[in-house]
Amino acid sequence: MSLAQTTGRGGAGRRSARPSRLRAYFTVDGWGLLILPLVVFLAVIFVVPLGMLIAKSFTDPTLGLDNYREIFAESLYLKILTNTFVIALSVTAVTLLLAYPYAYLMTIATPVWRTVLLLLVLVPFWTSVLVRSFALVLLLRDTGVLNTIAQDVGLISEPFPIMRTMKGVIFGMVQVALPFAVLPIYATMRNIDTRLTKAAQGLGDRPSGAFWRVFVPLSMPGVAAGLLLTFIQALGYYITPAMLGGPKNTMIGELIVQQVSTVLQFGFAAALAVLLLSTTFVLLAIASRFMNLERMLMGRS
Amino acid sequence: MTRVLTRAGLILLAALIGAYILLPILIILPMSVSDSAFLTFPPKGFTWQWFEELKLDPTWLEAATASLRVAALSAILSVVLGTLAALALVRGRFPFRGPVLMVLLAPLIVPYVIVGLAVYIAFLEVGLTETTLGFVLVHTCLGVPYVMINVCAGLVAVDRRLEMASMNLGAGPVSTFFRITLPAILPNMLAGALFAFITSWDEVVVAIFMSGPTLTTLPVKMWAGIRVQIDPTLAAISSLALLVIVGCFLIIGLGRLVQRLLARRNLSSDSTGA
Secondary structure, three states: OOHHHHOOOOHHHHHHHOOOHHHHHOOOOHHHHOOHHHHHHHHHHHHHHHHHHHHHHHHOOOOOOHHHHHHHHOHHHHHHHHHHHHHHHHHHHHHHHHHHHHHHHHHHOOHHHHHHHHHHHHHHHHOOHHHHHHHHHHHHOOOOHHHHHHHHOOOOOOOOOOOOOHHHHHHHHHHHHHHHHHHHHHHHHHOOOHHHHHHHHHOOOOHHHHHHHHHHHHHHHHHHHHHHHHHHHHHOOOHHHHHHOOHHHOOHHHHHHHHHHOOOOHHHHHHHHHHHHHHHHHHHHHHHHHOOHHHHHHOOO | OHHHHHHHHHHHHHHHHHHHHHHHHHHHHHHHOOOOOOOOOOOOOOOOHHHHHHHHOHHHHHHHHHHHHHHHHHHHHHHHHHHHHHHHHHHOOOOOHHHHHHHHHHHHHOOHHHHHHHHHHHHHHHOOOOOHHHHHHHHHHHHHHHHHHHHHHHHHHOOHHHHHHHHHOOOOHHHHHHHHHHHHHHHHHHHHHHHHHHHHHHOOHHHHHHOOOOOOOHHHHHHHHHHHOOOHHHHHHHHHHHHHHHHHHHHHHHHHHHHHHHHHHHHHHHHHHO
16 A cells, blocks of 8 residues: 555655754654554553553562462473474475565556455455354364265364364464465565566577576565565464364463463463563564565555 | 466456455355354345344443444544644644654554553543443554545645635635635545544454443454354354444445546536636
8 A cells, every 4th residue: 555655654755854963853743743542552551561561570469570480491382483483494495485476466456356266365354263263164174074074075083183183283273364464575576677578588598597587586675574574473473273173282372361361370380471572573674674564554454 | 478477376366366355255155144153154044143242231232332322422523633633734834744643653663562552551540441432442553544544645645726816715724624625625534534543443452451241342342242152143243343344445436436526527627617
Protein backbone atom coordinates (compact mmCIF):
# COMPACT_ATOMS: atom_id res chain seq x y z
CA MET A 1 0.00 0.00 0.00
CA SER A 2 1.06 3.55 -0.52
CA LEU A 3 1.16 4.27 3.16
CA ALA A 4 4.94 4.05 3.33
CA GLN A 5 5.26 7.23 1.34
CA THR A 6 3.42 9.18 3.96
CA THR A 7 4.86 7.74 7.14
CA GLY A 8 8.55 7.39 7.83
CA ARG A 9 10.75 10.22 6.87
CA GLY A 10 8.91 11.16 3.72
CA GLY A 11 6.56 14.13 3.40
CA ALA A 12 6.85 16.46 6.32
CA GLY A 13 10.32 15.41 7.44
CA ARG A 14 11.97 16.31 4.19
CA ARG A 15 11.27 20.01 4.57
CA SER A 16 13.59 20.13 7.60
CA ALA A 17 16.79 20.58 5.60
CA ARG A 18 16.69 24.28 6.52
CA PRO A 19 19.08 25.74 9.17
CA SER A 20 16.77 24.98 12.09
CA ARG A 21 16.65 21.27 11.45
CA LEU A 22 16.39 20.55 15.17
CA ARG A 23 13.50 22.92 15.67
CA ALA A 24 11.74 21.44 12.66
CA TYR A 25 12.15 17.98 14.15
CA PHE A 26 10.40 19.03 17.33
CA THR A 27 7.63 20.91 15.55
CA VAL A 28 4.14 19.78 16.41
CA ASP A 29 1.15 20.99 14.44
CA GLY A 30 -2.58 20.58 15.05
CA TRP A 31 -2.85 17.32 13.14
CA GLY A 32 0.28 15.99 14.83
CA LEU A 33 -1.31 16.37 18.26
CA LEU A 34 -3.88 13.74 17.30
CA ILE A 35 -1.21 11.07 17.75
CA LEU A 36 -1.26 11.71 21.50
CA PRO A 37 -4.36 9.73 22.57
CA LEU A 38 -3.11 6.49 21.01
CA VAL A 39 0.47 6.97 22.19
CA VAL A 40 -0.68 7.57 25.76
CA PHE A 41 -3.09 4.63 25.54
CA LEU A 42 -0.45 2.20 24.27
CA ALA A 43 2.10 3.51 26.76
CA VAL A 44 -0.24 2.73 29.66
CA ILE A 45 -1.86 -0.50 28.45
CA PHE A 46 1.03 -1.99 26.49
CA VAL A 47 4.44 -0.54 27.30
CA VAL A 48 4.05 -0.22 31.08
CA PRO A 49 2.95 -3.87 31.48
CA LEU A 50 5.93 -4.99 29.38
CA GLY A 51 8.14 -2.95 31.73
CA MET A 52 6.51 -4.59 34.74
CA LEU A 53 7.12 -7.99 33.16
CA ILE A 54 10.80 -7.26 32.71
CA ALA A 55 11.04 -5.96 36.28
CA LYS A 56 9.26 -9.04 37.60
CA SER A 57 11.75 -11.35 35.90
CA PHE A 58 14.53 -9.80 38.03
CA THR A 59 12.65 -9.42 41.31
CA ASP A 60 10.23 -12.30 41.79
CA PRO A 61 10.65 -14.16 44.09
CA THR A 62 14.08 -12.67 44.96
CA LEU A 63 16.15 -9.84 43.55
CA GLY A 64 18.75 -10.96 41.02
CA LEU A 65 19.32 -13.22 38.08
CA ASP A 66 18.01 -16.41 39.71
CA ASN A 67 15.18 -16.86 37.22
CA TYR A 68 17.53 -16.65 34.26
CA ARG A 69 20.01 -18.97 35.91
CA GLU A 70 17.23 -21.50 36.41
CA ILE A 71 16.39 -21.53 32.69
CA PHE A 72 19.92 -22.47 31.74
CA ALA A 73 20.59 -24.77 34.68
CA GLU A 74 17.73 -27.20 34.14
CA SER A 75 18.15 -29.64 31.23
CA LEU A 76 14.38 -29.87 30.74
CA TYR A 77 14.14 -26.14 30.08
CA LEU A 78 17.17 -26.20 27.80
CA LYS A 79 15.53 -28.98 25.86
CA ILE A 80 12.38 -26.92 25.43
CA LEU A 81 14.45 -23.97 24.20
CA THR A 82 16.24 -26.19 21.66
CA ASN A 83 12.88 -27.66 20.64
CA THR A 84 11.51 -24.20 20.08
CA PHE A 85 14.41 -23.27 17.83
CA VAL A 86 14.33 -26.56 15.90
CA ILE A 87 10.58 -26.37 15.29
CA ALA A 88 10.73 -22.69 14.34
CA LEU A 89 13.61 -23.39 11.95
CA SER A 90 11.81 -26.32 10.32
CA VAL A 91 8.62 -24.30 9.98
CA THR A 92 10.62 -21.46 8.41
CA ALA A 93 12.34 -23.78 5.93
CA VAL A 94 9.10 -25.46 4.80
CA THR A 95 7.30 -22.13 4.63
CA LEU A 96 9.98 -20.56 2.44
CA LEU A 97 10.00 -23.55 0.09
CA LEU A 98 6.26 -23.06 -0.44
CA ALA A 99 6.22 -19.27 -0.30
CA TYR A 100 8.89 -18.56 -2.91
CA PRO A 101 7.22 -20.25 -5.90
CA TYR A 102 3.84 -19.02 -4.66
CA ALA A 103 5.04 -15.42 -4.57
CA TYR A 104 6.66 -15.87 -7.99
CA LEU A 105 3.37 -17.13 -9.40
CA MET A 106 1.72 -14.02 -7.96
CA THR A 107 4.12 -11.75 -9.86
CA ILE A 108 3.43 -13.42 -13.22
CA ALA A 109 -0.32 -13.95 -12.72
CA THR A 110 -3.03 -11.73 -14.19
CA PRO A 111 -4.39 -9.08 -11.78
CA VAL A 112 -7.54 -11.08 -11.01
CA TRP A 113 -5.62 -14.25 -10.19
CA ARG A 114 -3.08 -12.23 -8.23
CA THR A 115 -5.91 -10.94 -6.02
CA VAL A 116 -7.27 -14.47 -5.61
CA LEU A 117 -3.83 -15.78 -4.61
CA LEU A 118 -3.34 -12.87 -2.20
CA LEU A 119 -6.73 -13.36 -0.54
CA LEU A 120 -6.12 -17.09 -0.28
CA VAL A 121 -2.82 -16.74 1.52
CA LEU A 122 -4.40 -14.25 3.92
CA VAL A 123 -7.16 -16.67 4.95
CA PRO A 124 -5.04 -18.21 7.76
CA PHE A 125 -4.23 -14.73 8.99
CA TRP A 126 -7.87 -13.83 9.49
CA THR A 127 -9.46 -17.09 10.61
CA SER A 128 -9.10 -18.11 14.19
CA VAL A 129 -5.97 -20.10 14.98
CA LEU A 130 -8.06 -22.10 17.39
CA VAL A 131 -10.67 -23.18 14.84
CA ARG A 132 -7.96 -23.97 12.32
CA SER A 133 -5.97 -26.07 14.76
CA PHE A 134 -9.15 -27.84 15.83
CA ALA A 135 -9.92 -28.60 12.19
CA LEU A 136 -6.40 -29.97 11.76
CA VAL A 137 -6.93 -32.26 14.74
CA LEU A 138 -10.04 -33.65 13.05
CA LEU A 139 -8.02 -34.03 9.87
CA LEU A 140 -4.82 -35.53 11.22
CA ARG A 141 -5.68 -37.70 14.22
CA ASP A 142 -5.52 -41.49 13.97
CA THR A 143 -9.27 -41.74 13.37
CA GLY A 144 -9.18 -38.50 11.40
CA VAL A 145 -10.05 -37.70 7.81
CA LEU A 146 -6.64 -38.31 6.21
CA ASN A 147 -5.98 -41.58 7.98
CA THR A 148 -9.51 -42.86 7.27
CA ILE A 149 -9.21 -42.08 3.57
CA ALA A 150 -5.71 -43.49 3.30
CA GLN A 151 -6.84 -46.72 4.98
CA ASP A 152 -10.00 -46.97 2.88
CA VAL A 153 -8.09 -46.77 -0.37
CA GLY A 154 -5.54 -49.23 0.98
CA LEU A 155 -2.61 -46.83 1.03
CA ILE A 156 -1.77 -47.79 4.61
CA SER A 157 -3.00 -50.55 6.89
CA GLU A 158 -2.29 -48.94 10.25
CA PRO A 159 -3.13 -45.31 11.08
CA PHE A 160 -0.12 -43.15 10.34
CA PRO A 161 0.62 -41.08 13.44
CA ILE A 162 0.88 -37.35 12.70
CA MET A 163 -0.83 -35.90 15.76
CA ARG A 164 1.40 -35.41 18.79
CA THR A 165 4.49 -35.49 16.58
CA MET A 166 6.71 -32.75 15.25
CA LYS A 167 5.32 -33.38 11.74
CA GLY A 168 1.87 -32.44 12.99
CA VAL A 169 3.14 -29.26 14.65
CA ILE A 170 4.96 -28.21 11.49
CA PHE A 171 1.96 -29.08 9.31
CA GLY A 172 -0.21 -26.80 11.41
CA MET A 173 2.26 -23.97 11.89
CA VAL A 174 3.27 -23.58 8.24
CA GLN A 175 -0.30 -22.50 7.42
CA VAL A 176 -0.18 -19.72 9.92
CA ALA A 177 3.31 -18.71 8.83
CA LEU A 178 2.68 -18.55 5.08
CA PRO A 179 1.46 -14.94 4.86
CA PHE A 180 4.53 -13.71 6.76
CA ALA A 181 6.80 -15.21 4.11
CA VAL A 182 4.69 -14.70 0.98
CA LEU A 183 3.99 -11.00 1.51
CA PRO A 184 7.58 -9.68 1.89
CA ILE A 185 8.87 -11.96 -0.88
CA TYR A 186 6.09 -10.84 -3.22
CA ALA A 187 6.69 -7.19 -2.30
CA THR A 188 10.34 -7.53 -3.32
CA MET A 189 9.66 -9.53 -6.48
CA ARG A 190 7.04 -7.03 -7.65
CA ASN A 191 9.68 -4.28 -7.65
CA ILE A 192 12.28 -6.22 -9.63
CA ASP A 193 12.77 -4.56 -12.98
CA THR A 194 11.72 -7.20 -15.53
CA ARG A 195 13.95 -5.53 -18.11
CA LEU A 196 16.96 -6.91 -16.22
CA THR A 197 16.03 -10.54 -16.87
CA LYS A 198 15.15 -9.62 -20.44
CA ALA A 199 18.56 -7.97 -20.81
CA ALA A 200 20.25 -11.12 -19.51
CA GLN A 201 18.39 -13.14 -22.11
CA GLY A 202 19.21 -10.58 -24.78
CA LEU A 203 22.87 -11.02 -23.91
CA GLY A 204 22.56 -14.72 -24.58
CA ASP A 205 21.54 -16.30 -21.29
CA ARG A 206 18.86 -19.00 -21.30
CA PRO A 207 15.55 -18.04 -19.56
CA SER A 208 16.37 -20.36 -16.65
CA GLY A 209 19.85 -18.89 -16.40
CA ALA A 210 18.44 -15.38 -16.38
CA PHE A 211 16.01 -16.46 -13.65
CA TRP A 212 18.65 -18.00 -11.38
CA ARG A 213 21.41 -15.47 -12.02
CA VAL A 214 19.37 -12.26 -12.09
CA PHE A 215 15.89 -12.67 -10.64
CA VAL A 216 16.66 -14.92 -7.66
CA PRO A 217 19.57 -12.81 -6.31
CA LEU A 218 17.47 -9.67 -6.65
CA SER A 219 14.65 -11.27 -4.66
CA MET A 220 16.93 -12.24 -1.77
CA PRO A 221 16.19 -9.20 0.45
CA GLY A 222 12.54 -10.25 0.46
CA VAL A 223 13.50 -13.83 1.24
CA ALA A 224 15.70 -12.68 4.12
CA ALA A 225 12.93 -10.52 5.55
CA GLY A 226 10.36 -13.30 5.09
CA LEU A 227 12.68 -15.80 6.70
CA LEU A 228 13.24 -13.65 9.77
CA LEU A 229 9.59 -12.66 10.13
CA THR A 230 8.43 -16.26 9.82
CA PHE A 231 11.01 -17.39 12.32
CA ILE A 232 10.08 -14.64 14.80
CA GLN A 233 6.40 -15.55 14.53
CA ALA A 234 7.09 -19.26 14.85
CA LEU A 235 9.11 -18.80 18.06
CA GLY A 236 6.11 -17.42 19.91
CA TYR A 237 3.36 -19.82 18.86
CA TYR A 238 1.27 -21.37 21.57
CA ILE A 239 -2.06 -22.78 20.39
CA THR A 240 -0.94 -24.85 17.40
CA PRO A 241 1.95 -26.69 19.09
CA ALA A 242 -0.12 -27.20 22.24
CA MET A 243 -2.90 -28.83 20.22
CA LEU A 244 -1.00 -30.74 17.55
CA GLY A 245 2.21 -31.51 19.38
CA GLY A 246 2.97 -34.06 22.05
CA PRO A 247 4.82 -33.68 25.35
CA LYS A 248 8.09 -34.04 23.43
CA ASN A 249 7.33 -31.02 21.25
CA THR A 250 6.72 -28.45 23.98
CA MET A 251 7.68 -24.93 22.91
CA ILE A 252 8.58 -21.90 25.00
CA GLY A 253 5.07 -20.40 24.70
CA GLU A 254 3.51 -23.47 26.31
CA LEU A 255 6.12 -23.45 29.05
CA ILE A 256 5.30 -19.83 29.86
CA VAL A 257 1.57 -20.55 30.14
CA GLN A 258 2.26 -23.68 32.22
CA GLN A 259 4.47 -21.80 34.64
CA VAL A 260 1.73 -19.25 35.26
CA SER A 261 -1.36 -21.44 35.24
CA THR A 262 -0.15 -24.54 37.05
CA VAL A 263 2.80 -23.63 39.26
CA LEU A 264 2.25 -19.86 39.59
CA GLN A 265 5.93 -19.10 39.05
CA PHE A 266 5.44 -15.59 37.73
CA GLY A 267 9.05 -14.50 37.93
CA PHE A 268 10.28 -17.53 36.05
CA ALA A 269 7.56 -17.19 33.39
CA ALA A 270 8.51 -13.52 33.07
CA ALA A 271 12.17 -14.43 32.57
CA LEU A 272 11.19 -16.85 29.79
CA ALA A 273 9.05 -14.13 28.22
CA VAL A 274 11.90 -11.61 28.40
CA LEU A 275 14.18 -14.13 26.72
CA LEU A 276 11.65 -14.60 23.91
CA LEU A 277 11.02 -10.86 23.67
CA SER A 278 14.67 -9.93 23.39
CA THR A 279 15.26 -12.64 20.77
CA THR A 280 12.31 -11.25 18.83
CA PHE A 281 13.66 -7.72 18.88
CA VAL A 282 17.21 -8.71 17.95
CA LEU A 283 15.92 -10.69 14.97
CA LEU A 284 13.62 -7.83 14.05
CA ALA A 285 16.54 -5.40 14.10
CA ILE A 286 18.38 -7.72 11.72
CA ALA A 287 15.29 -8.02 9.52
CA SER A 288 14.95 -4.25 9.30
CA ARG A 289 18.36 -4.09 7.65
CA PHE A 290 17.02 -6.11 4.74
CA MET A 291 13.82 -4.27 4.28
CA ASN A 292 11.62 -1.40 5.21
CA LEU A 293 9.72 -3.26 7.91
CA GLU A 294 7.38 -0.39 8.49
CA ARG A 295 6.30 -0.52 4.89
CA MET A 296 5.91 -4.26 5.00
CA LEU A 297 3.88 -4.35 8.18
CA MET A 298 1.74 -1.55 6.94
CA GLY A 299 1.15 -3.32 3.67
CA ARG A 300 0.09 -6.48 5.38
CA SER A 301 -3.67 -6.22 5.51
CA MET B 1 8.23 -26.27 -23.44
CA THR B 2 10.09 -26.05 -20.15
CA ARG B 3 8.31 -22.76 -19.67
CA VAL B 4 4.90 -24.41 -19.98
CA LEU B 5 5.98 -27.17 -17.62
CA THR B 6 7.26 -24.65 -15.06
CA ARG B 7 4.00 -22.74 -15.21
CA ALA B 8 2.00 -25.94 -14.85
CA GLY B 9 4.14 -26.92 -11.87
CA LEU B 10 3.69 -23.52 -10.24
CA ILE B 11 -0.07 -23.61 -10.74
CA LEU B 12 -0.28 -27.14 -9.35
CA LEU B 13 1.72 -26.05 -6.29
CA ALA B 14 -0.52 -23.02 -5.76
CA ALA B 15 -3.59 -25.25 -6.04
CA LEU B 16 -2.14 -27.63 -3.44
CA ILE B 17 -1.33 -24.73 -1.11
CA GLY B 18 -4.85 -23.43 -1.63
CA ALA B 19 -6.31 -26.82 -0.72
CA TYR B 20 -3.99 -27.02 2.28
CA ILE B 21 -5.20 -23.64 3.50
CA LEU B 22 -8.93 -24.01 2.79
CA LEU B 23 -9.81 -27.70 3.21
CA PRO B 24 -9.19 -28.00 6.97
CA ILE B 25 -11.50 -25.08 7.62
CA LEU B 26 -14.17 -26.27 5.24
CA ILE B 27 -14.18 -29.69 6.86
CA ILE B 28 -15.57 -28.14 10.03
CA LEU B 29 -18.89 -27.37 8.36
CA PRO B 30 -19.98 -30.91 7.32
CA MET B 31 -18.64 -32.27 10.62
CA SER B 32 -20.86 -29.93 12.60
CA VAL B 33 -24.04 -31.31 11.02
CA SER B 34 -22.90 -34.93 10.88
CA ASP B 35 -24.97 -37.46 12.77
CA SER B 36 -21.99 -39.07 14.52
CA ALA B 37 -21.00 -38.42 18.09
CA PHE B 38 -17.32 -39.17 17.42
CA LEU B 39 -16.74 -36.78 14.52
CA THR B 40 -15.85 -39.66 12.24
CA PHE B 41 -15.24 -39.22 8.56
CA PRO B 42 -17.00 -39.29 6.16
CA PRO B 43 -19.89 -37.46 7.82
CA LYS B 44 -23.01 -39.58 8.19
CA GLY B 45 -26.59 -38.35 8.03
CA PHE B 46 -27.63 -34.82 8.79
CA THR B 47 -28.62 -33.29 12.10
CA TRP B 48 -28.95 -29.94 13.83
CA GLN B 49 -28.57 -31.81 17.12
CA TRP B 50 -25.19 -30.30 18.05
CA PHE B 51 -26.45 -26.78 17.50
CA GLU B 52 -29.49 -27.63 19.63
CA GLU B 53 -27.18 -28.80 22.40
CA LEU B 54 -25.35 -25.49 22.27
CA LYS B 55 -28.64 -23.72 22.86
CA LEU B 56 -29.33 -25.87 25.90
CA ASP B 57 -26.04 -25.00 27.60
CA PRO B 58 -26.31 -21.38 28.78
CA THR B 59 -22.55 -21.06 29.37
CA TRP B 60 -21.92 -21.08 25.60
CA LEU B 61 -24.35 -18.24 25.13
CA GLU B 62 -22.75 -16.36 28.02
CA ALA B 63 -19.28 -16.75 26.53
CA ALA B 64 -20.53 -15.73 23.09
CA THR B 65 -22.21 -12.57 24.41
CA ALA B 66 -19.09 -11.72 26.41
CA SER B 67 -16.99 -12.11 23.26
CA LEU B 68 -19.39 -10.04 21.16
CA ARG B 69 -19.46 -7.29 23.78
CA VAL B 70 -15.68 -7.19 24.12
CA ALA B 71 -15.12 -7.32 20.37
CA ALA B 72 -17.67 -4.58 19.63
CA LEU B 73 -16.38 -2.24 22.32
CA SER B 74 -12.74 -2.72 21.41
CA ALA B 75 -13.60 -2.17 17.73
CA ILE B 76 -15.20 1.15 18.64
CA LEU B 77 -12.28 2.24 20.82
CA SER B 78 -9.81 1.10 18.14
CA VAL B 79 -11.57 3.15 15.47
CA VAL B 80 -11.48 6.32 17.54
CA LEU B 81 -7.83 6.02 18.60
CA GLY B 82 -6.65 4.57 15.28
CA THR B 83 -8.33 7.19 13.11
CA LEU B 84 -6.90 10.04 15.18
CA ALA B 85 -3.43 8.50 14.93
CA ALA B 86 -3.80 7.95 11.19
CA LEU B 87 -4.70 11.63 10.73
CA ALA B 88 -1.57 12.60 12.65
CA LEU B 89 0.60 10.18 10.68
CA VAL B 90 -0.60 11.28 7.26
CA ARG B 91 -1.31 14.98 7.78
CA GLY B 92 0.60 16.07 10.86
CA ARG B 93 4.07 16.81 12.12
CA PHE B 94 5.25 15.58 15.47
CA PRO B 95 8.63 14.75 17.02
CA PHE B 96 10.10 11.27 17.64
CA ARG B 97 8.34 9.87 14.57
CA GLY B 98 10.49 6.73 14.42
CA PRO B 99 10.16 5.65 18.06
CA VAL B 100 6.46 6.53 18.09
CA LEU B 101 5.84 4.37 15.02
CA MET B 102 7.67 1.53 16.72
CA VAL B 103 5.34 1.72 19.71
CA LEU B 104 2.29 1.92 17.45
CA LEU B 105 3.27 -1.18 15.50
CA ALA B 106 4.74 -3.18 18.39
CA PRO B 107 1.43 -4.97 19.14
CA LEU B 108 1.73 -6.61 15.72
CA ILE B 109 5.14 -8.05 16.51
CA VAL B 110 5.33 -8.94 20.19
CA PRO B 111 4.18 -12.58 20.61
CA TYR B 112 0.71 -12.78 22.15
CA VAL B 113 1.98 -15.05 24.92
CA ILE B 114 4.17 -12.19 26.12
CA VAL B 115 1.41 -9.60 25.77
CA GLY B 116 -0.89 -11.90 27.72
CA LEU B 117 1.54 -12.48 30.56
CA ALA B 118 2.58 -8.81 30.81
CA VAL B 119 -0.97 -7.49 30.79
CA TYR B 120 -2.07 -10.19 33.23
CA ILE B 121 0.66 -9.18 35.69
CA ALA B 122 -0.26 -5.50 35.34
CA PHE B 123 -4.03 -5.99 35.43
CA LEU B 124 -3.87 -8.22 38.52
CA GLU B 125 -2.49 -5.20 40.40
CA VAL B 126 -5.44 -3.00 39.45
CA GLY B 127 -8.15 -5.66 39.43
CA LEU B 128 -8.84 -5.55 35.71
CA THR B 129 -8.49 -9.27 34.97
CA GLU B 130 -11.77 -11.05 34.27
CA THR B 131 -13.48 -7.74 33.51
CA THR B 132 -14.99 -6.50 30.28
CA LEU B 133 -12.99 -3.28 30.58
CA GLY B 134 -9.72 -5.19 30.94
CA PHE B 135 -10.46 -7.31 27.87
CA VAL B 136 -11.49 -4.26 25.87
CA LEU B 137 -8.32 -2.37 26.78
CA VAL B 138 -5.91 -5.14 25.82
CA HIS B 139 -7.81 -6.17 22.68
CA THR B 140 -7.80 -2.55 21.56
CA CYS B 141 -3.98 -2.61 21.66
CA LEU B 142 -4.04 -5.63 19.34
CA GLY B 143 -6.71 -4.27 16.99
CA VAL B 144 -5.75 -0.62 16.71
CA PRO B 145 -2.85 -1.13 14.23
CA TYR B 146 -5.29 -2.50 11.65
CA VAL B 147 -7.49 0.56 11.93
CA MET B 148 -4.42 2.77 11.54
CA ILE B 149 -3.23 0.89 8.45
CA ASN B 150 -6.63 1.01 6.77
CA VAL B 151 -7.39 4.65 7.55
CA CYS B 152 -3.89 5.78 6.50
CA ALA B 153 -4.42 4.09 3.14
CA GLY B 154 -7.77 5.86 2.80
CA LEU B 155 -6.38 9.26 3.79
CA VAL B 156 -3.57 9.09 1.25
CA ALA B 157 -6.17 8.56 -1.45
CA VAL B 158 -8.35 11.53 -0.42
CA ASP B 159 -8.33 14.20 -3.11
CA ARG B 160 -6.97 17.28 -1.34
CA ARG B 161 -8.45 19.52 -4.06
CA LEU B 162 -11.92 18.71 -2.78
CA GLU B 163 -10.92 19.97 0.66
CA MET B 164 -9.38 23.11 -0.79
CA ALA B 165 -12.49 23.72 -2.86
CA SER B 166 -14.60 23.35 0.26
CA MET B 167 -12.42 25.86 2.14
CA ASN B 168 -12.44 28.27 -0.79
CA LEU B 169 -16.21 28.14 -0.79
CA GLY B 170 -16.19 29.31 2.82
CA ALA B 171 -16.33 26.16 4.94
CA GLY B 172 -14.04 26.17 7.97
CA PRO B 173 -11.45 23.44 8.51
CA VAL B 174 -13.66 21.63 11.01
CA SER B 175 -16.70 21.60 8.79
CA THR B 176 -14.52 20.64 5.81
CA PHE B 177 -13.21 17.70 7.80
CA PHE B 178 -16.66 16.46 8.76
CA ARG B 179 -18.25 17.05 5.34
CA ILE B 180 -15.44 16.06 2.98
CA THR B 181 -12.64 14.12 4.66
CA LEU B 182 -14.60 11.98 7.08
CA PRO B 183 -17.12 10.67 4.52
CA ALA B 184 -14.22 9.84 2.20
CA ILE B 185 -12.43 7.69 4.78
CA LEU B 186 -15.56 6.19 6.32
CA PRO B 187 -15.29 2.89 4.40
CA ASN B 188 -11.67 2.53 5.57
CA MET B 189 -12.72 3.22 9.15
CA LEU B 190 -15.42 0.57 8.82
CA ALA B 191 -12.95 -1.96 7.40
CA GLY B 192 -10.47 -1.16 10.18
CA ALA B 193 -13.19 -1.53 12.79
CA LEU B 194 -14.17 -4.92 11.43
CA PHE B 195 -10.54 -6.08 11.38
CA ALA B 196 -10.26 -4.97 15.00
CA PHE B 197 -13.53 -6.77 15.75
CA ILE B 198 -12.26 -10.01 14.20
CA THR B 199 -8.93 -9.71 16.01
CA SER B 200 -10.73 -9.53 19.35
CA TRP B 201 -13.39 -12.12 18.45
CA ASP B 202 -10.70 -14.68 17.49
CA GLU B 203 -8.14 -13.87 20.11
CA VAL B 204 -7.42 -16.74 22.48
CA VAL B 205 -3.89 -16.52 23.87
CA VAL B 206 -4.15 -13.22 25.74
CA ALA B 207 -7.71 -14.15 26.67
CA ILE B 208 -6.54 -17.38 28.31
CA PHE B 209 -4.51 -15.26 30.74
CA MET B 210 -7.32 -12.78 31.33
CA SER B 211 -10.22 -15.24 31.68
CA GLY B 212 -11.63 -16.77 34.83
CA PRO B 213 -14.89 -17.97 36.31
CA THR B 214 -16.36 -14.45 36.28
CA LEU B 215 -15.64 -13.72 32.64
CA THR B 216 -14.65 -16.12 29.88
CA THR B 217 -14.70 -15.35 26.17
CA LEU B 218 -15.85 -17.81 23.53
CA PRO B 219 -12.39 -18.83 22.22
CA VAL B 220 -11.20 -19.57 25.75
CA LYS B 221 -14.26 -21.71 26.44
CA MET B 222 -13.67 -23.55 23.15
CA TRP B 223 -10.02 -24.02 24.05
CA ALA B 224 -10.94 -25.48 27.42
CA GLY B 225 -13.45 -27.79 25.72
CA ILE B 226 -10.97 -29.00 23.11
CA ARG B 227 -8.41 -29.79 25.79
CA VAL B 228 -10.90 -31.90 27.74
CA GLN B 229 -12.74 -33.76 25.02
CA ILE B 230 -13.34 -33.28 21.33
CA ASP B 231 -17.04 -33.54 20.56
CA PRO B 232 -19.37 -32.38 17.80
CA THR B 233 -20.68 -29.37 19.73
CA LEU B 234 -17.17 -27.90 19.32
CA ALA B 235 -17.47 -28.33 15.57
CA ALA B 236 -20.85 -26.61 15.75
CA ILE B 237 -19.54 -23.64 17.73
CA SER B 238 -16.51 -23.42 15.41
CA SER B 239 -18.85 -23.20 12.42
CA LEU B 240 -20.76 -20.38 14.08
CA ALA B 241 -17.55 -18.53 14.98
CA LEU B 242 -16.35 -18.87 11.38
CA LEU B 243 -19.67 -17.56 10.06
CA VAL B 244 -19.25 -14.39 12.12
CA ILE B 245 -15.84 -13.81 10.49
CA VAL B 246 -17.16 -14.56 7.00
CA GLY B 247 -19.95 -12.06 7.67
CA CYS B 248 -17.40 -9.39 8.64
CA PHE B 249 -15.45 -9.97 5.45
CA LEU B 250 -18.58 -9.77 3.32
CA ILE B 251 -19.24 -6.36 4.84
CA ILE B 252 -15.62 -5.27 4.25
CA GLY B 253 -15.76 -6.46 0.64
CA LEU B 254 -19.08 -4.71 0.09
CA GLY B 255 -17.65 -1.50 1.56
CA ARG B 256 -14.64 -1.65 -0.78
CA LEU B 257 -16.95 -2.24 -3.72
CA VAL B 258 -19.15 0.72 -2.86
CA GLN B 259 -16.07 2.90 -2.36
CA ARG B 260 -14.68 1.88 -5.75
CA LEU B 261 -18.00 2.46 -7.51
CA LEU B 262 -18.33 5.90 -5.94
CA ALA B 263 -14.76 6.77 -6.93
CA ARG B 264 -15.47 5.67 -10.48
CA ARG B 265 -18.59 7.81 -10.59
CA ASN B 266 -16.68 10.83 -9.32
CA LEU B 267 -13.98 10.22 -11.89
CA SER B 268 -16.42 10.04 -14.75
CA SER B 269 -18.25 13.16 -13.62
CA ASP B 270 -14.82 14.82 -13.37
CA SER B 271 -13.99 14.10 -16.95
CA THR B 272 -17.37 15.23 -18.23
CA GLY B 273 -17.01 18.41 -16.21
CA ALA B 274 -13.59 19.10 -17.70
